Amino acid sequence: MELLSGKWKMQIIGTLLRHGTMRFMELKRTLNGIAPKKLSKDLHELEMNKLITRTVKNTKPITVEYSITEHGRTLDGLIGEIIDWGLTHRQTIIG
Amino acid sequence: MELLSGKWKMQIIGTLLRHGTMRFMELKRTLNGIAPKKLSKDLHELEMNKLITRTVKNTKPITVEYSITEHGRTLDGLIGEIIDWGLTHRQTIIG
DNA sequence: GAAACCGGTATCCTCGAGGTAACTAACAGG
DNA sequence: CCTGTTAGTTACCTCGAGGATACCGGTTTC
Numbered sequence: 001m002e003l004l005s006g007k008w009k010m011q012i013i014g015t016l017l018r019h020g021t022m023r024f025m026e027l028k029r030t031l032n033g034i035a036p037k038k039l040s041k042d043l044h045e046l047e048m049n050k051l052i053t054r055t056v057k058n059t060k061p062i063t064v065e066y067s068i069t070e071h072g073r074t075l076d077g078l079i080g081e082i083i084d085w086g087l088t089h090r091q092t093i094i095g
Numbered sequence: 096m097e098l099l100s101g102k103w104k105m106q107i108i109g110t111l112l113r114h115g116t117m118r119f120m121e122l123k124r125t126l127n128g129i130a131p132k133k134l135s136k137d138l139h140e141l142e143m144n145k146l147i148t149r150t151v152k153n154t155k156p157i158t159v160e161y162s163i164t165e166h167g168r169t170l171d172g173l174i175g176e177i178i179d180w181g182l183t184h185r186q187t188i189i190g
Numbered sequence: 191g192a193a194a195c196c197g198g199t200a201t202c203c204t205c206g207a208g209g210t211a212a213c214t215a216a217c218a219g220g
Numbered sequence: 221c222c223t224g225t226t227a228g229t230t231a232c233c234t235c236g237a238g239g240a241t242a243c244c245g246g247t248t249t250c
Contacts, residue, residue: 001177003184005100007238024197035239040198050188061196061247071187078180082096085173089098092166093145101207119227130209135228156217156226 003049008034008042010079013068016052017076021067051075098144103129103137105174108163111147112171116162146170 004010008031015030016022022030028039043066046052051072055065099105103126110125111117117125123134138161141147146167150160 001099001105001181004096010096025195028197033239035241036198037200037240038238041238049184056197059196064197071184074180074183078176081173081176085169086096088169089144089166103208120225123227128209130211131228132210132230133208136208151227154226156224159227 003045003051004075006042008038009046012039012042012046013051013072013075014079016066016068017073017079021065023063023065027066046072098140098146099170101137103133104141107134107137107141108146108167108170109174111161111163112168112174116160118158118160122161141167 004013011031012027015027019026019030024039024043027043028034028036031039043052043054047054050069052066053069055067057063057065099108106126107122110122114121114125119134119138122138123129123131126134138147138149142149145164147161148164150162152158152160
């Protein structure tokens with residue numbers, strides 16, 4: 001739970017699962033509103049947990065690519081179930 | 096995610112799933128270290144989300160019983176899967 | 191030379207989670 | 221009376237998450 005806690009980590013995982021490999025700025029723009037400091041910090045934490053990889057490309061303006069690892073992909077089903085439960089829960093509370 | 100976030104809510108759910116109906120002090124003693132203020136607050140939040148029920152018994156010193164609702168029980172499997180993933184994850188990181 | 195894009199880092203701030211401790215009202219037993 | 225148990229409430233404090241803003245070195249474009 002702890003390593004998915006916080007406001008952004010699940011969204012980062014989800015975004016990378018949907019989009020595949022992404023650059024730093026690309027993530028920042030997709031995750032609307034995240035501060036670069038937070039994005040940087042969360043990416044490092046996710047990398048330390050082997051959920052994503054960080055690859056520096058020596059292109060003209062240096063770019064950095066992030067993508068989900070095999071291990072990170074095992075979270076996919078779990079996240080889906082959590083979302084499903086959440087949707088059902090809303091119906092239970094409202095209805 | 097939000098309604099299971101925090102240090103204690105999952106532990107409260109888990110304890111009630113294992114023990115069935117429990118009184119306030121019983122929960123406080125089982126969840127070693129929780130402040131009564133926090134227990135009270137979290138119980139109210141869980142009750143508002145219809146995950147647990149609160150029943151006041153008019154015994155000699157008034158007692159209050161808490162137990163999981165049917166809706167709360169639907170979390171059982173999900174929590175189990177989260178724990179399983181967490182255990183596998185530890186192996187992945189350590190090994 | 192100026193501006194803009196890249197991937198960040200540095201600094202400052204706010205706000206809420208959660209801990210500690212003391213207190214309360216009602217009742218029971220000694 | 222006095223103490224203990226019940227289920228909390230109140231007041232105070234700390235600490236870290238996360239937001240806002242500015243900045244940096246490198247490189248390309250104008």
